[in-house]
Amino acid sequence: MKTMTALVTILTLAAVPALADEIWVTNEKDDTVSVIDIETLEVIKTYPTGERPRGITFSKDFSHLYICASDSDAVQVMDPETGEILHDLPSGEDPEQFVLHPDDVHLYIANEDDAITTVVDTRSRKVVAQIDVGVEPEGMAVSPDGKIAITTSETTNMAHWIDTETQQLFANTLVDSRPRHAEFIKDGAEMWVSSEIGGTITVFDTATQTEKAKIAFEVKGVHPDRVQPVGFEFTAGDSHAYVALGPSNHVAVVNADTYEVEDYILVGRRVWHMEFNRDRSRLFTTNGVSGDVTVIDVANREAIKSIKVGRFPWGAAFRPTE
Template identity: 20%
Template sequence: MKIRLLSTLAMIAGSMLAGHLPAYAGQAPYAGTAPDFPISHRDRVYAAEQFSNTVSVIDPVDNKLLGVIRLGDPQPANFSPLYKGQVLVHGMGFSPDRKTIAVVSIGSNSVSFIDTATNTVKHTTYVGRSPHEAFFTPDGSEVWVTVRGENYVAVLDAKTFEEKTRIKTPNGPGMQIFSPDGKYGYICSSFNPETDVVSVADHRIVARIQQASPFCPNIAATPDGRQVWLTLKDIGKTQVFNAQPPFDPIKTLDTGPITNHVNFAHNANGTFAYVTIGGLNEVKVFRTDSFEHVATIPVGNLPHGIWPSGDGSRIYVGLENADAMAAIDTMTNTVIATVPVGQAPQAIVYVPEAVPEGAGTDNLTPLGGAGQATHLDLAVSANGKPGKAVTTVTLFDQGLIQVLQAAVTNLEPRKPYVLALAETETGKGTLQPLAAFMTNPAGSAIVNTAGPIRQIVQSTAKAEKRYLVITEGTAAQPGAVVQIQAR
């Protein structure tokens, strides 16, 4: 007994000298045997923001926005043929040593490598058309970038940041993540119903898993190395398969319309999967051992990216249509803070001990105009009056114009609709189409357009004011009004 006690005390002392408490279970993306990192002022939460082209930087101790890293300009500056900044800042990963974050910009086909200590870009690598996500291999030697607009994963050398090889996949690789031991890479597809398992050592595909639908935006591996979870945004489901050979299917869960991202947190109660459901503005929580649905957490408009703290006590969620990040206590599954960030946060990462010393605020700039937006709801049209609110709309200010993004739900699956401006609150009169779209199999859609829309829908002049509506049909032949502006 004395020997065991001395051994335990030695382990605790060694762990404390290393700068963190004893290892109970690692958090994603580390292995379950890795040490936890108690939340500290040295940690950072990062959000990649699509319309302001910024990365927000948050101190998780007091959930305070420290500032933003500006990778590019909003519209219309980024329309110039001489524009050199990044466009559609979207995906994000970080190095195992926690010194570098890799930020993908879809519109400029780039990966920006940012030093976490100084908040500066130390290198930019340009890859193929419309990259989506970038992650470092667990040994830190490579960075894999899914080039979603083409048919390959670009493998970059993590020291030189130059492309060294490509892994051919079906068209539209959506995202990749690695087994905690670094043996396998898992690559889901956004355009084809197939997830590929790749041997990291030789970059060869060793297995193919059937996706229940073609559109997977996000994939994650459990820290114990046993399961891989992937989200299926178009059908509102989350799929689980065995992370080890034979990589067989385990479970498919009905999660909800606009199922976005998934990640894991381990605490005293077990290991849990957290899934962001954009159409319901919720995060759903499932046990990874029994797949029991244990909690539903209202978080705000269009939850997207999600990542756990280094000790699993919190999980952070980007709210795409609220320009905010929500912090969730994983023991109570309640929102404990909501932090303003830039426009349309997409990927989120929590980087333990990102700042080795000092305040870690060098080269950050204030949020400023990057946080300006207007929020509206569309509701079911019930005899010309708004009923239940089912669609959230955000107008992201870009100077004289706004980028409009609507998270549309509660429509018929696989049917054409039109987002339009109407002369009256009920949708009667002449319609001005803004965007035609087709709903997915879950009866939902993400709809984007741009213009001076805020000035029109909030006009104080009755003769000039217009109202957002959704109609059946096409822009050439709009049909019945099914949703109208609620506020």
Template identity: 35%
Template sequence: MRRFFVLCVFIAGAIVARAESPGYLVFVSNERSADVTVIDGATDAVITTFPVGKRPRGIHATPDGKRLFVTLSGSPRLAPGVDENRAPADKRADGLGVIDAAAHKLIDRWHVGSDPEQFALSKDGKFAFIANEDDASASIVDLDSGQSRGKVKVSEEPEGVGVNPSNGEVYVTCEEKGEVFAIDVDAQRVIAKIETGGRPRSVAFLPDGSRAYVACE
């Protein structure tokens, strides 16, 4: 199996999962077309594109590279200022999609969270921490069982998620009020709120966990 690690970046509305070693694959979630594209990293050739469900967004691989996870949302894409109540969401489509990395296909979908946006994995790859955009919360999901292990309330429009590599604390960016919340996963509670202004979208840590950097729109 080709080995890869995942780095999530926004490129023309897609999110890219990239690999570091020769012979790597790139997995791109395509929010508008409801599928994932697999690209040969050495040749830039498209290998395949396969359906995964409505509005695939965040995408990450497990440390062993055998599975990928992608957040799926049944909430419609709306222009700024449009009343969400005029376009009801398909909550049956919300969830975390499970992808077989070798077979290049969706093998399961777990109904965890509401309108899931971005997410991050724990260092050991056992848990996912998911931002639920329309629920002002973050879910903790067991990746062995596919079951939710808890939910922590944050603020409106949670978006980006990052895990501090030094202590496992989870940071969630919330766009509406320009805030970032730090979560103690074991206690399942917010331990700090940081005001950033703007619309914080994503968060990334230094390798030693001493600093977090937040991109604001």
């Protein structure tokens, strides 16, 4: 009986860590992904990938992980249970960032070197469409209803609006220099674009594709030129945006209703992208230059831990394990 109890205890102990949710991070200059356990805040696994992994996202049921292996000119599909690369998807050249359509089938991929957005069917593994966009496409977003896809182009300085039914552009809107990231919020009513060199976020009204607001940032003691918004994500209910400010080494907290910046949080060097945990109480930011991930306590708006990952962590994706 005693032996039984002991055995059960051991089993329980062994099972608990396996149940913790995870954050997966691509390491651009290590050709790996790091898996962070959300409970222990430790890296529990590191898997090899193709060359220069950047964009990272899971299928809707989290059974497949998609990775932009930019210098391998492929989107890789990984089994997150084993870390095994199952197959590559055709992606066009130099895929940098992508977004999975709500239909769970179509990946919209930015081909940075080719000024093209490639649409790939993940089931048939075929390219469905290629859309000419501006120079150096990067930021990718799809509206919650799946009708609009966005590509932002870094050197053309535009957000390109794609009708996902016809796979044609229906609008091109100028933003400030070097747009990096795009997100739809408020059920798709607004579309936000960050401009790295311009130092701003432009808020668009989705229905009219017109500019509704522009958000600027100011970090005390940091020259405005170095305050460079890149990735951003929204808290539960889209009430606040957390915005990575690149080489200023800060994350800004923006009120998504008033568009006012409420806080700045010091994180690692050259903060790039980020991902929340399940209830959005914790935020994990990738810090390219310092090669780590900062964990932010969202309620208190403070950094609580740095986790060493690989060289030049780029993207991050959340995976529940139960």
